[in-house]
Amino acid sequence: MGHWEIILFFLVIAFVYSSVGFGGGSSYLAVLAMYGLPYQEIRLIALICNVIVVTGGVYIYIKNKQTDWRKILPITLVSVPMAYLGAILKISQETFFLILGITLIIAAILLWIKTDAKNNAEISQDSQASVIRNGFLGGGIGFLSGLVGIGGGIFLSPLLNLLKWDTPRKIAATSSFFILVNSISGIFGQLTKLSVDMDFFRILSLCLAVFIGGQIGSRMSLKWNPLVIKRVTAVLVLVAGINVLIKYW
Structure with a gap:
């Protein structure tokens, strides 16, 4: 295998992200894109790595009862089949990298944005309209997730914060579960055309x-600043997105 240093990059990314409860899918994708690997392989690797790293976090959130299934299900029930459809959609390599470049740039912007924590009084109340909105939101992000090869949490989490959807901890739990189920759905889609x-x-x-990396990081519980990690990652993702567009546009 060429480019052995990618293994080290992945180990470090998983270590840092898992220590603060993140998955790191966008960074895996950004690294792979800069190396110009086959696009079918890029998507499959990023999705599988997402599942490996985020599974432990989902278990902890469920164990600590941080998951509000009444709010999570409208998002994920629509997103899972849409992620599968995105994964099985046949697109050319040029089209994939064009979409990937734009996606990474948008993701970098969302990563850079600082969203303030919401208290319980500010949380938007459930209604039929919000359930429908959650379904459309989950479906759109799910389709993009399957198409590009990400879990979708990088888009879902900041959007839910902006919408005052719930407390930061419950949003993190929702995003982790969203990443897990959509990555699994995307993997099944990718397996149809290996x-x-x-x-x-x-x-x-x-x-x-x-x-x-994920196992070590999750057990060390280092006191990283999540905002610093997000913004450093945003720079990496932005550079990767611009590089992809320059190379394939």
């Missing part, structure tokens, strides 16, 4: 790297 040219040794090596 390429024989894929480097399965590279895929397994990167999965092992994020598993090790």
Whole structure:
């Protein structure tokens, strides 16, 4: 396998992100895009790594009863089939990288935005309109997630904060579950059209790297500043997005 340093990059990304409860999917995608790997492989790797890193966080959120299923289900029930449809949609490599570049730039902007914590008095109340809105929001992000190969949390979390959807902890729990189910759905979609040219040794090596990094990070509970991590990541994602557009436009 060429570019052995990617393994180290993935291990570090998983270590840092898991230590503060994040998945790191956008950073995996950004790194892979800068190396110009086959686009089918890029999407599959990013989705699998998402599942590996975020599963532990979802378990903890559920165990601590931070998941409000009444609000989560309208988002995820629509997003899962849409993520599958996005994953099985046939697009050319040029179209994929064009969409990826634009997606990474938008994601970088959302990552940079600082959203203030909302108290319970500010949380928007449930209504039929909000349930429909959540369904459309989840469906749109889910489709984009499957198409590009991300979990979608990078879009969902800041949007939910801006909408005063719930408390920051419950939004984080919702985003983690959203990433998990959409990544799994996207993986199933990708498996319907696997390429024989894929480097399965590279895929397994990167999965092992994020598993090790994620396990170490989640157990060390380091006192990273989440805002600093988000903004450093935003710069990386922005550079990757611009680089992809310059290369493939």
